[in-house]
Amino acid sequence: MTLADTAYDSLRRDIMRGHLPPGQPLRLEALRARYDMGFSPLREALNRLQSERLVVSASMKGFIVAPLSLPEMWEAIEARVLVETEALRLSILRGDDAWEAGVVAALHALGLAAARGEPETLEARHAEFHLSLIVACGSGWLLDFARKLSAATERYRAPVLAGDTAPRDVQGEHAALAEAALARRAEEAPALLAAHYRRTGERIAARMAA
Amino acid sequence: MTLADTAYDSLRRDIMRGHLPPGQPLRLEALRARYDMGFSPLREALNRLQSERLVVSASMKGFIVAPLSLPEMWEAIEARVLVETEALRLSILRGDDAWEAGVVAALHALGLAAARGEPETLEARHAEFHLSLIVACGSGWLLDFARKLSAATERYRAPVLAGDTAPRDVQGEHAALAEAALARRAEEAPALLAAHYRRTGERIAARMAA
DNA sequence: CACAACAAAATTTTCGAAAATTTATGTTTA
DNA sequence: TAAACATAAATTTTCGAAAATTTTGTTGTG
Structure with missing residues (x-):
């Protein structure tokens, strides 16, 4: 399993369990510290999660946890x-x-x-x-x-x-x-x-x- | 629009139109030459396309265009x-x-x-x-x-x-x-x-x- | 005081090299 | 000959720094 896969699983679980609350900005530097890996695998995971609507992103403004309503x-x-x-x-x-x-x-x-x-x-x-x-x-x-x-x-x-x-x-x-x-x-x-x-x-x- | 977005659009169109044929391996170096950008935006695009089942990947073996049947x-x-x-x-x-x-x-x-x-x-x-x-x-x-x-x-x-x-x-x-x-x-x-x-x-x- | 204009800081995005892994090639051995 | 193994080449994956962009803060102006 690659680091990107690990990042995907970890982020997905943390979002689903609410440990990363809805609407929270997902700063790369913070994620890097939290999951102990570089930017690349994190960004790849975030791109996948965006396709699953667990995170949303605006161009050049980064990712946030998808809000709930x-x-x-x-x-x-x-x-x-x-x-x-x-x-x-x-x-x-x-x-x-x-x-x-x-x-x-x-x-x-x-x-x-x-x-x-x-x-x-x-x-x-x-x-x-x-x-x-x-x-x-x-x-x-x-x-x-x-x-x-x-x-x-x-x-x-x-x-x-x-x-x-x-x-x-x-x-x-x-x-x-x-x-x-x-x-x-x-x-x-x-x-x-x-x-x-x-x-x-x-x-x-x-x-x-x- | 970011380069990753451009890569996503280009790859998606080329796959849908069959210009990148089913089953074809998507070598990063080849994509880099074809679309004139670095690895990062290409890999992010490929990760998104994987979520849409237009490409498939095996761990550490890279991506291929999803086969047809x-x-x-x-x-x-x-x-x-x-x-x-x-x-x-x-x-x-x-x-x-x-x-x-x-x-x-x-x-x-x-x-x-x-x-x-x-x-x-x-x-x-x-x-x-x-x-x-x-x-x-x-x-x-x-x-x-x-x-x-x-x-x-x-x-x-x-x-x-x-x-x-x-x-x-x-x-x-x-x-x-x-x-x-x-x-x-x-x-x-x-x-x-x-x-x-x-x-x-x-x-x-x-x-x-x- | 509101509000541009500008500079500084923070952040995202991208690049190219380094590390890790797989695939190909050739050599040895049973 | 064919399997096993070592070595080299090709490829993917990851990292950290550089570039681009946004955000924040500050100063000057009407």
């Missing part, structure tokens, strides 16, 4: 619903035994991580579960879009997840989703997925208003 | 159908007077370019027309995806367009599409759009087989 969140969620419902439909149509096994495994791992409560691994298992559902869709484009939209929406989830008191059986939603997918219910499973994402959006919108 | 073409076309039919639906729902005027103007300009027959401008007007249809969708994500998929599919069209003899009233399809969109027929217009893209795919597949 409620309208942008809904834009990302609705795009994600479009892409992932179709990808799930295709996975249900095309998925083989290995796909089914992957879904079962990811759901189980997610349950374990949720019980343990470590936010770091929980976040990773959550992403892996949602990926496992659509991974058999057969379209690299849809998987690519889903990955970018997942990163974009994750930025809204993380800061809110902390003080979330209202009860919600997320693991139950996940289980129902997995069951519908494995039973090849090509209408119900995408509907559950869409509702799942929109419910998360409502939850975030409610907390951001408060 | 019939399965990949259909993948891109079907993803494009998904994204643009939804974006068109939204445009029909939300588009205002300026949107309608833009569609009419783009259709007219496309007709003029087609009559004149300059492939360079025709290509640009064609892309502008299809963009005009969906530009009022209100989703930056969908427009972003559409732009990338448009670039990906254009690569298949260009080489085939030359020796295309079988008759097809493309401008008629475009006119019908615009009419349905402007009449706010939210079912028919997306269907016409999907058929339009798939027909182009069939045409290309037929010629690639021969």
Whole structure:
């Protein structure tokens, strides 16, 4: 792995987890000190992240962490619903035994991580579960879009997840989703997925208003 | 505009027009001579193009122009159908007077370019027309995806367009599409759009087989 | 006091050389 | 002969300084 790849991963994680807050200018000298590398790999990583809309840049004025807003969140969620419902439909149509096994495994791992409560691994298992559902869709484009939209929406989830008191059986939603997918219910499973994402959006919108 | 932006535009155009053929290695020294700039802006451009799947790279082995294949073409076309039919639906729902005027103007300009027959401008007007249809969708994500998929599919069209003899009233399809969109027929217009893209795919597949 | 005009500082962008890695070439050995 | 290995060449990747640009601060002017 090259340094540019490392820079990409580090910056991406720090932006997604909010450690680099929205709107913050990304000064090259500061990044150089933080990640201990030269300008070149950092700039290459920033150019990639710009294509994924995690950072924005103005010519000759450098890069900043992409800002957040409620309208942008809904834009990302609705795009994600479009892409992932179709990808799930295709996975249900095309998925083989290995796909089914992957879904079962990811759901189980997610349950374990949720019980343990470590936010770091929980976040990773959550992403892996949602990926496992659509991974058999057969379209690299849809998987690519889903990955970018997942990163974009994750930025809204993380800061809110902390003080979330209202009860919600997320693991139950996940289980129902997995069951519908494995039973090849090509209408119900995408509907559950869409509702799942929109419910998360409502939850975030409610907390951001408060 | 920075040199990196120039490099991005030049490389993108040369790849889309097939002047840099699929699979060709993109040696930095050769690019440096071709575009008359240093390594840094070229590498930044290549990193962006990698995010758009126009080039692919292996760690420490540099970049190559992304290869073409019939399965990949259909993948891109079907993803494009998904994204643009939804974006068109939204445009029909939300588009205002300026949107309608833009569609009419783009259709007219496309007709003029087609009559004149300059492939360079025709290509640009064609892309502008299809963009005009969906530009009022209100989703930056969908427009972003559409732009990338448009670039990906254009690569298949260009080489085939030359020796295309079988008759097809493309401008008629475009006119019908615009009419349905402007009449706010939210079912028919997306269907016409999907058929339009798939027909182009069939045409290309037929010629690639021969 | 507002506001240009200019200079200084900070920052981004670009370059070319150095370092790291891969690929090609030739030589030895079993 | 063919595999294994060393060596050289080609190429990518990275660095740090130089160039270009923007931002900040200062001074002079109406």
